[in-house]
Amino acid sequence: MKKQFATLCLATLTTCCFAQQNLFGEQPPLSPEVHSDHSVTFRLMAPKAESVQITGDFLPTQKVNTPYGEYDAPGIADLNKDANGLWTFTTKGSLKPELYLYNMIIDGVKVTDPANVYAIRDIANTTSIFLIGGNRADLYKVNKVPHGTVSKVWYDSPTAGMTRRCTVYTPAGYETSRKKYPVLYLLHGIGGDEQAWTELGRAAQILDNLIAKGKAEPMIVVMTNGNISQEACPGETSEGFKVPTMALPKTMDGYFEQAFPDVIKFVEATYRVQKDKGHRAIAGLSMGGFHSFYISINNPDVFDYVGLFSAAIDRQQQGGLDTIYADREQKIDKLFSMHPKLLWIGIGKTDFLYKNNADLRHYLDSKGFKYDYMETEGGHIWRNWRIYLTEFLPKLFK
Amino acid sequence: MKKQFATLCLATLTTCCFAQQNLFGEQPPLSPEVHSDHSVTFRLMAPKAESVQITGDFLPTQKVNTPYGEYDAPGIADLNKDANGLWTFTTKGSLKPELYLYNMIIDGVKVTDPANVYAIRDIANTTSIFLIGGNRADLYKVNKVPHGTVSKVWYDSPTAGMTRRCTVYTPAGYETSRKKYPVLYLLHGIGGDEQAWTELGRAAQILDNLIAKGKAEPMIVVMTNGNISQEACPGETSEGFKVPTMALPKTMDGYFEQAFPDVIKFVEATYRVQKDKGHRAIAGLSMGGFHSFYISINNPDVFDYVGLFSAAIDRQQQGGLDTIYADREQKIDKLFSMHPKLLWIGIGKTDFLYKNNADLRHYLDSKGFKYDYMETEGGHIWRNWRIYLTEFLPKLFK
Numbered sequence: 001m002k003k004q005f006a007t008l009c010l011a012t013l014t015t016c017c018f019a020q021q022n023l024f025g026e027q028p029p030l031s032p033e034v035h036s037d038h039s040v041t042f043r044l045m046a047p048k049a050e051s052v053q054i055t056g057d058f059l060p061t062q063k064v065n066t067p068y069g070e071y072d073a074p075g076i077a078d079l080n081k082d083a084n085g086l087w088t089f090t091t092k093g094s095l096k097p098e099l100y101l102y103n104m105i106i107d108g109v110k111v112t113d114p115a116n117v118y119a120i121r122d123i124a125n126t127t128s129i130f131l132i133g134g135n136r137a138d139l140y141k142v143n144k145v146p147h148g149t150v151s152k153v154w155y156d157s158p159t160a161g162m163t164r165r166c167t168v169y170t171p172a173g174y175e176t177s178r179k180k181y182p183v184l185y186l187l188h189g190i191g192g193d194e195q196a197w198t199e200l201g202r203a204a205q206i207l208d209n210l211i212a213k214g215k216a217e218p219m220i221v222v223m224t225n226g227n228i229s230q231e232a233c234p235g236e237t238s239e240g241f242k243v244p245t246m247a248l249p250k251t252m253d254g255y256f257e258q259a260f261p262d263v264i265k266f267v268e269a270t271y272r273v274q275k276d277k278g279h280r281a282i283a284g285l286s287m288g289g290f291h292s293f294y295i296s297i298n299n300p301d302v303f304d305y306v307g308l309f310s311a312a313i314d315r316q317q318q319g320g321l322d323t324i325y326a327d328r329e330q331k332i333d334k335l336f337s338m339h340p341k342l343l344w345i346g347i348g349k350t351d352f353l354y355k356n357n358a359d360l361r362h363y364l365d366s367k368g369f370k371y372d373y374m375e376t377e378g379g380h381i382w383r384n385w386r387i388y389l390t391e392f393l394p395k396l397f398k
Numbered sequence: 399m400k401k402q403f404a405t406l407c408l409a410t411l412t413t414c415c416f417a418q419q420n421l422f423g424e425q426p427p428l429s430p431e432v433h434s435d436h437s438v439t440f441r442l443m444a445p446k447a448e449s450v451q452i453t454g455d456f457l458p459t460q461k462v463n464t465p466y467g468e469y470d471a472p473g474i475a476d477l478n479k480d481a482n483g484l485w486t487f488t489t490k491g492s493l494k495p496e497l498y499l500y501n502m503i504i505d506g507v508k509v510t511d512p513a514n515v516y517a518i519r520d521i522a523n524t525t526s527i528f529l530i531g532g533n534r535a536d537l538y539k540v541n542k543v544p545h546g547t548v549s550k551v552w553y554d555s556p557t558a559g560m561t562r563r564c565t566v567y568t569p570a571g572y573e574t575s576r577k578k579y580p581v582l583y584l585l586h587g588i589g590g591d592e593q594a595w596t597e598l599g600r601a602a603q604i605l606d607n608l609i610a611k612g613k614a615e616p617m618i619v620v621m622t623n624g625n626i627s628q629e630a631c632p633g634e635t636s637e638g639f640k641v642p643t644m645a646l647p648k649t650m651d652g653y654f655e656q657a658f659p660d661v662i663k664f665v666e667a668t669y670r671v672q673k674d675k676g677h678r679a680i681a682g683l684s685m686g687g688f689h690s691f692y693i694s695i696n697n698p699d700v701f702d703y704v705g706l707f708s709a710a711i712d713r714q715q716q717g718g719l720d721t722i723y724a725d726r727e728q729k730i731d732k733l734f735s736m737h738p739k740l741l742w743i744g745i746g747k748t749d750f751l752y753k754n755n756a757d758l759r760h761y762l763d764s765k766g767f768k769y770d771y772m773e774t775e776g777g778h779i780w781r782n783w784r785i786y787l788t789e790f791l792p793k794l795f796k
Contacts, residue, residue: 030641048506050446108446111509117519117632118639126515130639144636147561151549154570163545172552175668234515238542241516241528243428270573 028115029086032130038094040130043115047085049107053078056102058095097137098383099202101127120199123191124244138209139390140202145212146172150204155266159259164225165232166263167194169204170271171211171218180272182397183220185263187284187291191246193233194225200382206389216393222267226291228256252287253320257294278341281396283307285385290316294324297331304341305396309388310348310380313356329363336369342395343371346388350379426513427484430528436492438528441513445483447505451476454500456493474503495535496781497600499525518597521589522642536607537788538600543610544570548602553664557657562623563630564661565592567602568669569609569616578670580795581618583661585682585689589644591631592623598780604787614791618669622661624689626654650685651718655692676739679794681705683783688714692722695729702739703794707786708746708778711754727761734767740793741769744786748777
């Protein structure tokens, strides 16, 4: 019997996942290993490799010149090889609590860490991930709390002329309660898609944890695909397993904003939701902040809560629907004449959109329009967007 | 404006995903490239590598000796390097329509193809994937048909003493219709989890496509986690990003089977479903076939449709709940005394569980119990389990 069970394991391993190495002693070394002091060791077994490096957002950045100007590229560090061909790198001291991204570079080829099955696709790249808990980063972990449901849902968008996919979070208890819930529409940045907030944004974990602590109201969160030319994220449409690209048409030209009421209509017809301004919020990062800004000022009676996370404010593309972007200041005035409960703005000190946001704030200040403002270290990065989400959610629907 | 848009792209690329190479001309070569004749070229840019190989299930297998006996390991082929350091391999002729899995081996290190963002974790390994359409494999593609919703849902299992996650497929139209639907419970194999059928099994695509063609009834499909010691798949529990393992306790010792009514109770309390034997089905692969077999014979009045895909039939582990496995033949007799509409058995000709299934068939034959039987080429592999699903679904709820 035991032999048959071993055979069952063996057959499963070898024929469906090429994993025979795991069974016969060649299992990969533990990588990454997070030590109790929150230093981290990375390991790669590669006796034949001449060079193994690691690049990640926990390493000091390095200045790089590009045709578009200088920027801070993620740092690179060398792993050291021992006599058995095991390459190792340990961080200098502890890492702060955070979700980190990294890649290995084997003889010049950037790959995910072969010993780490946890990886996230971000646009056209896949990076390995790990999480150091503690402080705010505990909100990014799966904890022993009630969990909401995450669904990939398709809805009709007559305005866009297609069926489109969104990701919907319904809070723990939604299935069994008869309650109606408020709704947050949460939008991604350029190149991203309807999976960005649940993958890199850890949105489901943040919501589960804040709701369990009583710090956020139980709410439904609808994460749309902001690329109006796409039905869904790469790999999930009839285009097949196509290489993802940032060079998508019609991302910031008004058509997504124009079609947005189709999403709201679907959500309010499908889920048990509160259908009034006081129970609707919209927020987004970067391009999604741009979308949130123009959707809210063009529909001043729809959302009582608006969040701009490292938002592009100025129009970015020519062509498209001028009406969405016309008369911006009058539209802002109109929005505020309807007494929204919250306009929340977050931006990193070194974000290239800092001035863009400062200009908006100056306008709001000049008119005496109230808003909440948070300024963080660093620039246009997911670390900041996760922080902004954890700050924004507790202010909603109170 | 254009410059700011480029900067927005740049900032997004560089700070959150290390993708600067894509913007500055070093983009990876296209890999895999499926040609019009369905031959496939794989490419890897690695000027400093000494050796690049590929291993995948489209290559001829090779015999390998192990402590557990000889087995067919996936084949390996060499890529050829050109003067620029571009490594290339093209398959000898066309590949048959299928979902294929592969890895690159760079100087001895097995990695996913860095140019291909589409990869699937299977237990402790991650493999790159691609799909050759045509024939049955068109059912594995995302086509322009109405799409169902795929949800990650948590339910209480008082019998297991924990909250557990399952994946639920609801067919296109579920949200807007007021109809009640039949339910298929679809179970994974050893080492797998509640994501296996939607990832490697392409279950959502197969269901969307068969339902759109009118070949399968619109149905709800509930994909549980068959490892009763787990709350959910690796990375989705409070254990964090732990290395997945096949060495889980309590996988085939009766406790999963015992707790199964909790899933049914949750599903029937939560979704609009038809709650009678004629509208319930259960099927599973390998260990999931074992689970389906013992759940159905222990609950002879619950399912009218049972599918055993490369199922383990004999008890695999000692200890645990003897009552689940006791009196097997009497239980089979009882099941058939209640006139189930379908017992469906599928097995590969070289499957190590072939005899196990043949013994069951002999017993059924000796009693005159009817069943459907399909024998396919090959062994204990996902290719067969996708085939079995496409054959099984059209027979349900008719």
